[in-house]
Amino acid sequence: MPERHQSTTDGERTVTTDGGRPATTDGEPLLRVRDLKKYYGEGSSLFETLLGRESESVKAVDGISFDVHKGETVGLVGESGCGKSTTGETLLRLRDATDGRVEFDGEDVYEMDGDERTEFRRRAQIVFQDPFSSLDPRMTIGEIISEPYRIHGLPEESPDDGRSKREWRIDQAAELLERVGLSANHVERYPHEFSGGQRQRVGIARALALEPEFIVLDEPVSALDVSVQAQVLNLLDDLQEEFGLTYLFIAHDLSVVRHICDRVAVMYLGNIVELGPTDELFDDPQHPYTRALLESVPRAAVSESGRHVEPLAGDVPSPRNPPSGCRFRTRCPQVIPPGDVTLSQEAYREVMDLRDRLERDEFDAEAAWSHADEEADKPGFKSHLREEFFSHELTGDDEAAVEQALEALSNGDTEEAIAILRERFESVCETTRPLLQERTHPAACHLYEQPADAPVDREPVRAHPESGVVGNDETGAEAD
Amino acid sequence: MDEILRVRDLKTRFFTEEGQVNAVESVSFDVRDGEIFGIVGESGSGKSVTALSVIDLIESPGRVTGGEVWYRNADLADEFREKRSEAVDGDFVDLRRLPKGVRRSLRGPSFSMVFQDPMSSLNPSITVGEQIAEAVEVQRRARANPRSTRSRTQGYGLGKYLVDSIVPGREYTSTESKERAIELLEQVGIPDPEARAEEYPHQFSGGMLQRAMIAQALAGEPDILVADEPTTALDVTIQAQILNLLRDLQREQDMSIIMITHDLGVIARMCDRVGVMYAGQIVERGTLGDIFENPVHPYTEGLLGSIPDLEDPSPRLSPIEGNVPSLLDSEMGGRCYFADRCPNAMEACLNSIPEYDTDSGEVVGDGANAEAVHTARCVLATREFDAAEALGDDYFGDRAEASDPETPDDAAEQEVVSDA
Ligand code: SF4
Ligand code: SF4
Numbered sequence: 001m002p003e004r005h006q007s008t009t010d011g012e013r014t015v016t017t018d019g020g021r022p023a024t025t026d027g028e029p030l031l032r033v034r035d036l037k038k039y040y041g042e043g044s045s046l047f048e049t050l051l052g053r054e055s056e057s058v059k060a061v062d063g064i065s066f067d068v069h070k071g072e073t074v075g076l077v078g079e080s081g082c083g084k085s086t087t088g089e090t091l092l093r094l095r096d097a098t099d100g101r102v103e104f105d106g107e108d109v110y111e112m113d114g115d116e117r118t119e120f121r122r123r124a125q126i127v128f129q130d131p132f133s134s135l136d137p138r139m140t141i142g143e144i145i146s147e148p149y150r151i152h153g154l155p156e157e158s159p160d161d162g163r164s165k166r167e168w169r170i171d172q173a174a175e176l177l178e179r180v181g182l183s184a185n186h187v188e189r190y191p192h193e194f195s196g197g198q199r200q201r202v203g204i205a206r207a208l209a210l211e212p213e214f215i216v217l218d219e220p221v222s223a224l225d226v227s228v229q230a231q232v233l234n235l236l237d238d239l240q241e242e243f244g245l246t247y248l249f250i251a252h253d254l255s256v257v258r259h260i261c262d263r264v265a266v267m268y269l270g271n272i273v274e275l276g277p278t279d280e281l282f283d284d285p286q287h288p289y290t291r292a293l294l295e296s297v298p299r300a301a302v303s304e305s306g307r308h309v310e311p312l313a314g315d316v317p318s319p320r321n322p323p324s325g326c327r328f329r330t331r332c333p334q335v336i337p338p339g340d341v342t343l344s345q346e347a348y349r350e351v352m353d354l355r356d357r358l359e360r361d362e363f364d365a366e367a368a369w370s371h372a373d374e375e376a377d378k379p380g381f382k383s384h385l386r387e388e389f390f391s392h393e394l395t396g397d398d399e400a401a402v403e404q405a406l407e408a409l410s411n412g413d414t415e416e417a418i419a420i421l422r423e424r425f426e427s428v429c430e431t432t433r434p435l436l437q438e439r440t441h442p443a444a445c446h447l448y449e450q451p452a453d454a455p456v457d458r459e460p461v462r463a464h465p466e467s468g469v470v471g472n473d474e475t476g477a478e479a480d
Numbered sequence: 481m482d483e484i485l486r487v488r489d490l491k492t493r494f495f496t497e498e499g500q501v502n503a504v505e506s507v508s509f510d511v512r513d514g515e516i517f518g519i520v521g522e523s524g525s526g527k528s529v530t531a532l533s534v535i536d537l538i539e540s541p542g543r544v545t546g547g548e549v550w551y552r553n554a555d556l557a558d559e560f561r562e563k564r565s566e567a568v569d570g571d572f573v574d575l576r577r578l579p580k581g582v583r584r585s586l587r588g589p590s591f592s593m594v595f596q597d598p599m600s601s602l603n604p605s606i607t608v609g610e611q612i613a614e615a616v617e618v619q620r621r622a623r624a625n626p627r628s629t630r631s632r633t634q635g636y637g638l639g640k641y642l643v644d645s646i647v648p649g650r651e652y653t654s655t656e657s658k659e660r661a662i663e664l665l666e667q668v669g670i671p672d673p674e675a676r677a678e679e680y681p682h683q684f685s686g687g688m689l690q691r692a693m694i695a696q697a698l699a700g701e702p703d704i705l706v707a708d709e710p711t712t713a714l715d716v717t718i719q720a721q722i723l724n725l726l727r728d729l730q731r732e733q734d735m736s737i738i739m740i741t742h743d744l745g746v747i748a749r750m751c752d753r754v755g756v757m758y759a760g761q762i763v764e765r766g767t768l769g770d771i772f773e774n775p776v777h778p779y780t781e782g783l784l785g786s787i788p789d790l791e792d793p794s795p796r797l798s799p800i801e802g803n804v805p806s807l808l809d810s811e812m813g814g815r816c817y818f819a820d821r822c823p824n825a826m827e828a829c830l831n832s833i834p835e836y837d838t839d840s841g842e843v844v845g846d847g848a849n850a851e852a853v854h855t856a857r858c859v860l861a862t863r864e865f866d867a868a869e870a871l872g873d874d875y876f877g878d879r880a881e882a883s884d885p886e887t888p889d890d891a892a893e894q895e896v897v898s899d900a
Pocket of ligand 1: 287288289326327328329330332333334335336429434444445446447
């Protein structure tokens with residue numbers, strides 16, 4: 001496929017002005033993430049992770065880089081287990097990074113200590129999907145919102161007007177409540193008296209208490225009903241304008257992301273696969289995964305009825321043992337065959353699936369033999385395999401290679417079969433990890449020109465397209 | 481197209497410590513042969529309770545307290561025509577007037593259900609194949625000897641019944657039902673079904689579990705499949721697979737589906753006709769076009785205005801102000817339940833609002849308008865908004881605060897919006 005996007009390669013960003021979106025400003029980014037990695041230990045639950053038992057095993061986040069500029073909203077979007085929430089927490093140092101670098105306003109976040117760290121904790125906040133899950137339900141709303149002041153020892157001096165420090169804090173809380181569209185006299189109430197939408201407003205008020213510049217919004221509206229979700233999204237918009245906030249917006253809902261973000265990064269299995277200005281990314285998605293994602297979203301319109309959707313096959317592979325090369329290759333509808341292979345994509349996928357089964361040691365020769373007439377009925381054995389694996393026609397050298405491989409299998413030589421298939425059909429998508437290009441709208445995919453120094457990545461060779469459950473307990477990351 | 485189900489004036493109450501909760505309030509709708517009827521609403525709207533009420537799965541402290549559920553089944557109608565003439569109308573029987581045992585026996589061959597959480601239907605300690613074989617077995621016995629063994633299907637589809645009362649043992653399923661189970665797994669698109677049948681639920685991914693639950697629900701070849709938020713907990717690419725599967729199965733098996741969801745996108749992709757629920761009522765129902773392009777009820781309009789559009793990022797959403805009302809009987813009062821949030825609320829809205837045919841403006845009842853295609857519980861179906869009659873902004877107190885947010889029905893609704 002030809003290069004569809006030849007945008008400027010200034011390495012930074014373009015300015016979008018349509019859709020009423022704020023133009024990003026020039027200069028250093030407020031947040032700079034470089035090659036961030038977060039691995040969890042084998043079988044580690046969150047609990048074990050907290051105990052510090054980590055070995056390099058589940059690659060929840062595996063080398064991602066992006067910038068967030070002052071005043072903009074960058075979206076981090078992807079499905080369960082893609083690493084988006086882990087990214088948000090790791091870059092705020094709520095979790096230890098395995099590797100990589102995060103700079104906030106030019107300072108290395110992981111090097112900060114003492115006052116610097118306290119200052120960072122003031123300037124960068126996070127709002128979770130359920131802001132109260134970790135809070136004491138016996139605290140009043142006023143206490144919850146003003147807690148950050150207490151933690152940071154504010155106010156330093158008693159106010160001149162005779163109020164106590166506590167009164168000052170509760171008054172601040174009351175003011176914040178009004179900012180987020182609740183009434184000041186709610187300070188005396190308790191969380192259980194509030195609906196989901198109101199609670200999220202309280203969570204936002206609390207995050208605003210220390211006048212931060214940067215807020216990570218981790219699925220802030222995912223648990224809310226649509227009518228309430230819209231209220232909160234509008235509120236976030238207003239607050240951004242009023243206080244000049246910078247947001248990292250983590251979500252799985254693409255419609256919400258399109259609505260609120262200036263730029264969007266799409267994640268899959270711990271990698272960013274595509275990054276770009278929102279409208280460009282949605283109107284002209286480059287990466288096959290982004291395309292499949294957008295295609296999958298049901299639109300709330302009559303035209304959606306009967307729209308043919310070709311869903312991605314299979315499940316997300318386990319981040320314990322992700323596919324080599326492009327992590328999307330086990331599901332990608334456009335895997336790139338070697339130059340001299342002329343198969344249709346469907347036929348190529350079938351060949352790849354057979355090899356994958358063999359490589360994963362999941363091929364059950366006995367079951368295949370049971371379909372043959374007798375022990376020595378090799379033709380019967382092979383024709384059964386053809387029936388089971390191939391519904392598309394193969395020709396020429398491709399056919400010859402497959403025939404050889406089946407012959408090897410019928411002789412019980414799985415390694416030979418794998419070698420034959422690999423020799424003929426090995427894809428650049430499995431040998432070489434695609435990278436994001438240096439441009440405003442890069443896509444990590446071999447369909448697009450790749451940097452010459454893209455790393456060869458043969459290990460681990462085996463892919464697990466349909467192995468088990470992917471997600472929370474496996475990555476050790478919650479709410480991802 | 482003929483109706484397979486006619487629900488009329490259904491009422492379900494929960495009797496809680498705080499008082500009586502009117503979770504479902506005079507709900508009427510039809511489901512036709514081979515269609516997908518959608519029920520859309522937000523948390524606490526009563527959409528799940530409505531479905532559970534239709535198939536008689538409401539548990540204490542809840543109870544269906546009124547209404548009729550007419551199900552077309554000629555055999556049943558013949559069986560009860562003499563014995564209980566009031567429960568029969570042509571080929572239809574009123575499920576609520578049939579003996580409990582008979583109602584229960586319909587779960588599986590007539591009605592079946594899939595839920596948001598597959599683990600509610602699957603026992604973690606039994607292989608997937610075994611559980612589906614068990615469902616097949618139950619249906620097979622039911623068919624062989626309808627009355628005496630049908631009650632074994634009690635709670636069919638509801639996990640805890642399966643676990644409590646009919647935990648299948650190895651000896652309980654026959655080779656035939658195991659083979660059928662593998663067929664069903666294949667039919668729902670589980671690759672390598674023979675091997676997967678031997679696995680336990682925790683070895684399945686979320687999407688695969690959902691498929692397994694659908695296979696289980698299909699074991700009895702139901703006329704009506706109730707799908708309650710079947711894709712809400714799934715990622716969007718997996719959701720697309722499951723929605724396609726449900727569509728295909730519906731066509732192949734010519735069954736009807738009642739699709740319950742909070743997601744208007746899912747409604748648009750899947751459904752032929754749809755009912756919009758708010759505060760226990762269907763406030764508007766009609767075809768996809770009626771609802772999405774020609775909504776009459778301000779709540780429907782509000783919902784549509786709240787969703788960010790994937791194709792067109794309008795700079796500003798227009799949400800519905802305020803919160804869902806309490807459904808406590810003592811607090812409901814005789815007015816339009818949406819009036820406290822409605823931008824068009826008028827004096828006329830302070831009465832109980834019946835369902836109107838939006839075409840004729842006449843009240844939909846048992847009479848001539850019962851079959852109205854596009855109905856709304858709103859005075860705007862009969863007249864224009866008149867600013868002179870509008871209720872003041874503060875009529876219901878400060879709107880943002882007027883409501884008492886957490887209502888007991890939230891629990892009854894048993895729905896959680898995805899956090900995936
Ligand atoms: S690199 Fe290959 S497998 Fe990956 S998305 Fe691109 S075409 Fe598909
Ligand atoms: S009946 Fe009145 S208050 Fe209720 S939705 Fe219609 S216009 Fe609004």
